[in-house]
Amino acid sequence: MSLIGAIEAGGTKFILAVSDEDFNILDRKVLNTTDGPSTLAQVTAYFDGFPDVAAIGVAAFGPIDLNPQSPTYGFVLDTPKPGWANFDFLGYLKNWRDIPYYWTTDVNGSAWAEYRHGANSEVASLLYLTVGTGVGAGIIVNGQLLSGFGHPEAGHMMVQKNPRDRYEGHCPFHHDRCLEGVASGPAMEDRWGMSAKELKDDHEAWMIEADYLAQAAMTYTTILRPDRIVFGGGVSHRDVLLPLVRQRFAELMNGYLATPVLDDYLVPVANGDDAGILGCFYLAKSAMTRA
């Protein structure tokens, strides 16, 4: 029986894992992310210990090139992170072991886990929104991860400034005009002088955060009409948040469009911290079948 590999490649740490074909996790290792070549050398050294790994799913921090027609397919693109800009991540792996790889973004990896594994696997279409250091979305429609000219950067959609919010915004490109600029973890910390973790449940921060996430959910709903929107990432962990988002979403939508019952529509993650590597396993298996 073949084994499957997972590389959840984050900007601060890499999680490597190996499973059997039924997605039972057999081994796992965490690395600190350094530069591209040094980190990948550690990655391949780890998988050298598992010669039966026959396909690997890679969910990488970005921006990355996902277009198979592009000459830089498989590369990390322009990033301020030292030793990663224009690094041929996928090419490095293929040179090391010529097996099928599924190459996608970190957000897409988690989105795919939510879509395929656990409580959300009953739905046909899904948007996974992560709200943490950044804000991003993985989108599944017609059974496929949505990708076009590039991968979604749905955290940079425009929002209306909450009238009680005086914060100038955290996005270096769009300031307070985009979702990430006003709703990411660093935006919350910068605005309130303490981290989201430190903010009490009755702090007005949560009403303002809920307004922005509800605006995002409304815009995603009108454009994509997904069967479900799943909230992940550090900020979304707070129990106080999702009920406020549902309430504000209902106010904003104002009865205009049919959606599933909101308790089943705007939901927390089902797979928690394992979502990233689970998504890699599922995607790796699909790459094996395809190859």
Next chain:
Amino acid sequence: MSLIGAIEAGGTKFILAVSDEDFNILDRKVLNTTDGPSTLAQVTAYFDGFPDVAAIGVAAFGPIDLNPQSPTYGFVLDTPKPGWANFDFLGYLKNWRDIPYYWTTDVNGSAWAEYRHGANSEVASLLYLTVGTGVGAGIIVNGQLLSGFGHPEAGHMMVQKNPRDRYEGHCPFHHDRCLEGVASGPAMEDRWGMSAKELKDDHEAWMIEADYLAQAAMTYTTILRPDRIVFGGGVSHRDVLLPLVRQRFAELMNGYLATPVLDDYLVPVANGDDAGILGCFYLAKSAMTRA
């Protein structure tokens, strides 16, 4: 050789047409829209004259039920239009002649024409935005019309109020908070006291309209990353508008995401007034193949 039929079912008029399998239009008729049963009786009477029509594409005003699993699939849903709410449009046709039908929204019909026929047929993914009496979008990703829990109602995405705009908005649900509420033809007429056609090229109306359409294009871009956004509908006909939209889009995006060159990315319709029936023909042909 079989013939193909098209029903472009609008709220004020129906356009019926017949083509050969190469999409050459052989005949065409326009009806005024009355109630559901009376209008459909005229539709079937027209196609009785073409017994060789072997498949029909229907692009209907909405809201309509597009979900094949739904008990009301093929129905016009809740609408204030007399004689249409809960009318089984597709069932009426199937009872009359049992051939393959492709059932979709009017906006999707035009979107499909832009995707398959003419200048835009080179791209892999496309968003067609109509800005007229209403604002709506048809979206093609992975070679398919995007649809989920229902069809997109992307005209109701949220926008930021332009700081120079004092208009209270035209959307009965979202007032000035959604795109349709501030950017539709009726919103322009209500705001300025004259129709979009009457507004001179140097009127500030066009700068404000361009701001809203650029905001929409930015949000669509970040979420969907389409290869092209095509602008149709009465308001988009004005030559002054698209250059302003491109300029404002570049300001808002602020270099954040790679897109195609803007002159090739934000473009006018290629098929003009024939888009609706052309889309019906193409979709009808796909239904023939599928059947």
